[in-house]
Amino acid sequence: MIPLDELKIGEQAEIETIETDKLPLKLIEMGCLPGSAISLIQNAPFNDPLYIKIDESHLAIRKETAKDIFVRLID
Amino acid sequence: MSKALNIALLGNPNTGKTSVFNALTGLSQKVGNYPGITVEKKEGICKLDRTTKGHVLDLPGTYSLNASSMDESVVIELLLNRNSKDFPDVAVVVTDVENLKRNLLLFTQVKDLGIPTLLVINMADQMKRKGITLDIALLEEALDTKIAVVSTREKKGLEELKKMIIDYRQLSTAATISINTIDEAYFQNLEKIFPNQSLYKLWLVITQDVNFAKLDRKRVSDATDFKTASPSNLKRLQQKETVKRYQFINQVLKQGLNIDRAAATDLRSRFDRVLIHKFWGYVIFFVILMTIFQSIFSWSSIPQDFIDSSFASLSQILSEKLPAGVFTDLLTQGIVPGLGGIVIFIPQIAFLFLFISILEETGYMSRVVFLMDRGLRRFGLNGKSVIPLISGTACAIPAVMATRNIENWKERLITILVTPFTTCSARLPVYAILIALVIPEGSLLGLSYKGLMLMFLYLVGFGMALLAAWILSKTLDIQAKSYFIVEMPNYKLPLLKNVGITVWEKTRTFVAEAGKIILAISILLWIMASYGPGKDFNQAEQIVQQDYPELNDTDLEIKTNAYKLEHSYIGILGKTIEPVISPLGYDWKIGIALISSFAAREVFVGTLATIYSVESDSEDTIKNRMASEVRKDGSPLFNLASGISLMLFYAFAMQCMSTLAVVRKETNSWKWPMVQLFGMTLLAYLVAFSTYQILA
Numbered sequence: 001m002i003p004l005d006e007l008k009i010g011e012q013a014e015i016e017t018i019e020t021d022k023l024p025l026k027l028i029e030m031g032c033l034p035g036s037a038i039s040l041i042q043n044a045p046f047n048d049p050l051y052i053k054i055d056e057s058h059l060a061i062r063k064e065t066a067k068d069i070f071v072r073l074i075d
Numbered sequence: 076m077s078k079a080l081n082i083a084l085l086g087n088p089n090t091g092k093t094s095v096f097n098a099l100t101g102l103s104q105k106v107g108n109y110p111g112i113t114v115e116k117k118e119g120i121c122k123l124d125r126t127t128k129g130h131v132l133d134l135p136g137t138y139s140l141n142a143s144s145m146d147e148s149v150v151i152e153l154l155l156n157r158n159s160k161d162f163p164d165v166a167v168v169v170t171d172v173e174n175l176k177r178n179l180l181l182f183t184q185v186k187d188l189g190i191p192t193l194l195v196i197n198m199a200d201q202m203k204r205k206g207i208t209l210d211i212a213l214l215e216e217a218l219d220t221k222i223a224v225v226s227t228r229e230k231k232g233l234e235e236l237k238k239m240i241i242d243y244r245q246l247s248t249a250a251t252i253s254i255n256t257i258d259e260a261y262f263q264n265l266e267k268i269f270p271n272q273s274l275y276k277l278w279l280v281i282t283q284d285v286n287f288a289k290l291d292r293k294r295v296s297d298a299t300d301f302k303t304a305s306p307s308n309l310k311r312l313q314q315k316e317t318v319k320r321y322q323f324i325n326q327v328l329k330q331g332l333n334i335d336r337a338a339a340t341d342l343r344s345r346f347d348r349v350l351i352h353k354f355w356g357y358v359i360f361f362v363i364l365m366t367i368f369q370s371i372f373s374w375s376s377i378p379q380d381f382i383d384s385s386f387a388s389l390s391q392i393l394s395e396k397l398p399a400g401v402f403t404d405l406l407t408q409g410i411v412p413g414l415g416g417i418v419i420f421i422p423q424i425a426f427l428f429l430f431i432s433i434l435e436e437t438g439y440m441s442r443v444v445f446l447m448d449r450g451l452r453r454f455g456l457n458g459k460s461v462i463p464l465i466s467g468t469a470c471a472i473p474a475v476m477a478t479r480n481i482e483n484w485k486e487r488l489i490t491i492l493v494t495p496f497t498t499c500s501a502r503l504p505v506y507a508i509l510i511a512l513v514i515p516e517g518s519l520l521g522l523s524y525k526g527l528m529l530m531f532l533y534l535v536g537f538g539m540a541l542l543a544a545w546i547l548s549k550t551l552d553i554q555a556k557s558y559f560i561v562e563m564p565n566y567k568l569p570l571l572k573n574v575g576i577t578v579w580e581k582t583r584t585f586v587a588e589a590g591k592i593i594l595a596i597s598i599l600l601w602i603m604a605s606y607g608p609g610k611d612f613n614q615a616e617q618i619v620q621q622d623y624p625e626l627n628d629t630d631l632e633i634k635t636n637a638y639k640l641e642h643s644y645i646g647i648l649g650k651t652i653e654p655v656i657s658p659l660g661y662d663w664k665i666g667i668a669l670i671s672s673f674a675a676r677e678v679f680v681g682t683l684a685t686i687y688s689v690e691s692d693s694e695d696t697i698k699n700r701m702a703s704e705v706r707k708d709g710s711p712l713f714n715l716a717s718g719i720s721l722m723l724f725y726a727f728a729m730q731c732m733s734t735l736a737v738v739r740k741e742t743n744s745w746k747w748p749m750v751q752l753f754g755m756t757l758l759a760y761l762v763a764f765s766t767y768q769i770l771a
Binding site for chain 2: 030044
């Protein structure tokens with residue numbers, strides 16, 4: 001299990017746990033929940049912000065938020 | 076004809092909700108504000124069939140009924156207030172076929188309020204390309220509603236939607252999930268205290284910070300049993316609610332939706348690879364900005380010259396045809412030149428709104444937000460500040476409102492404070508006429524000096540915005556939790572109709588609003604310029620005749636008019652401030668234009684036009700009049716030094732009452748608009764002063 005900001009471009013993963021108290025409700029409502037498929041599409045310079053895909057949602061979030069999402073790689 | 080049906084359009088951002096709204100209502104729509112707040116209210120009339128009309132309300136885009144912004148609160152307030160005249164007979168939730176799962180979250184919430192709710196699955200034209208197949212009959216049954224599959228691009232499914240709206244009484248109003256399953260004990264308690272209320276509504280009242288007309292929020296929060304639910308506990312429950320809803324949705328979609336990923340072609344990633352590339356992404360963004368600003372200036376010049384000369388000849392025709400008198404003078408010297416001063420920049424505003432709406436419609440704007448977030452954070456801003464900063468080039472008023480989706484208060488406040496530095500379209504006519512007057516012909520690397528000057532002014536505006544933001548971020552002591560979530564929508568070809576309606580609506584409102592102020596000011600100016608106290612004004616002719624006995628009739632008239640203007644009320648006002656502004660290179664007539672510009676910048680050209688036409692009776696274009704103004708030593712008044720000094724003054728000074736009023740509303744305090752008014756204007760004075768002293 002790794003924090004989302006350590007995921008590499010193109011790797012497929014699944015959300016394992018999230019820091020419920022820290023993550024904004026809005027992100028959770030957009031599908032950022034344990035069990036959802038997640039991948040990193042692209043990152044901006046300095047790896048921040050991150051352009052991610054959760055299920056069918058394409059979102060950009062900052063690195064600090066990504067540290068509160070833990071994912072498990074799927075091969 | 077019966078009373079119009081109230082239809083509320085709801086949906087996540089980027090689902091094409093506004094396209095559906097445009098397709099239903101066309102040009103019958105009206106844009107206003109919700110009472111007391113600056114959230115935009117869009118409504119329109121739709122002919123559903125020969126006898127039924129619908130009153131369609133396009134509610135702000137929202138991901139759920141848990142409001143995190145003022146725009147979203149509007150949605151919840153409306154849906155909970157049965158007494159509102161806009162309360163929907165039927166709610167239409169618009170979803171994007173590619174992101175059905177997330178979009179259905181809102182649908183289940185709206186349906187659970189007991190309002191008849193229809194589902195629109197939009198962008199059906201994308202299904203084939205994305206390999207999506209839907210079992211509509213099955214989805215209708217599982218979601219317990221009617222579904223219209225719509226493509227606004229191909230104009231499909233809209234008639235079916237209208238029929239479903241007419242038949243709204245047949246829709247079920249049963250809830251999709253039972254809210255009490257998320258915490259039995261908690262909701263049992265709630266039910267005991269408020270026996271005959273909908274639990275989900277109560278739950279929304281408890282969790283949302285919204286004003287409710289009917290439900291007594293205080294009573295709910297005072298009930299001791301709910302004090303146990305701490306904020307973090309409530310958030311946990313909200314999260315549980317979200318999970319429950321997704322479980323329901325997943326189950327529904329497992330049967331009703333099939334995506335064949337092998338059949339999907341992905342345009343998005345191909346575009347993204349270039350447009351948000353770590354190097355080329357920035358280059359492309361810069362080139363796009365340059366192109367926009369260059370084309371605004373060059374494309375607009377032809378219609379503008381035409382408008383300028385048309386208004387000059389209109390004045391002339393009117394003064395020849397109408398009987399001479401005070402009214403004719405007011406019309407030809409006050410109102411017509413004043414209106415000319417606003418009509419002349421319709422082309423530029425329209426082009427600007429055209430480009431901005433294309434950037435938004437295509438989905439490119441979100442990529443810019445992504446590209447710029449990290450860089451802007453250094454200046455205390457947010458990637459989302461890009462939208463206010465770019466749309467500030469049209470007008471600071473909608474730009475200040477566009478800061479609302481910045482979640483962090485400090486970043487939002489700084490964005491509001493610095494947005495008026497960006498070159499708004501009201502500055503354009505000032506720049507355009509001054510550039511045409513003082514910047515020489517010629518070109519560098521294929522770009523004209525005039526175009527380059529304009530570009531420089533835009534850059535100066537952005538640069539100052541960033542610098543001010545950086546200073547504010549270091550000095551303002553505000554602690555705010557920061558987070559940043561931006562949806563990256565699909566790339567789309569802009570819909571002509573959407574772009575057209577945006578350009579038309581925005582230009583029309585802008586001209587109407589600015590037109591009112593300009594009209595009032597030109598009348599006031601004309602009166603102040605046409606009357607004056609004492610014998611200097613009223614016996615001007617005798618005084619001039621005594622001083623210059625050798626003049627012929629024509630020259631005498633010109634001298635008299637100039638003498639009169641100098642001793643009119645406005646002349647006295649201008650003369651009073653002349654000592655303050657002459658170190659900047661301006662005379663008292665420019666001084667008057669500066670004063671009236673504090674109502675709105677675009678008044679500048681109109682003011683000069685009015686002053687000059689009171690002064691001389693010949694009808695000429697504004698530009699020629701300005702060019703023929705001279706100083707005491709005979710050199711032109713508008714030269715490189717005074718021209719650039721004046722442009723920089725306009726670049727930095729806070730001269731817009733409407734913006735100040737909006738900032739007051741958005742920050743809920745007079746402190747911040749006053750900081751802008753005095754801070755920016757002082758800066759403008761200092762910069763203009765040093766520029767003129769160096770260049771002159």
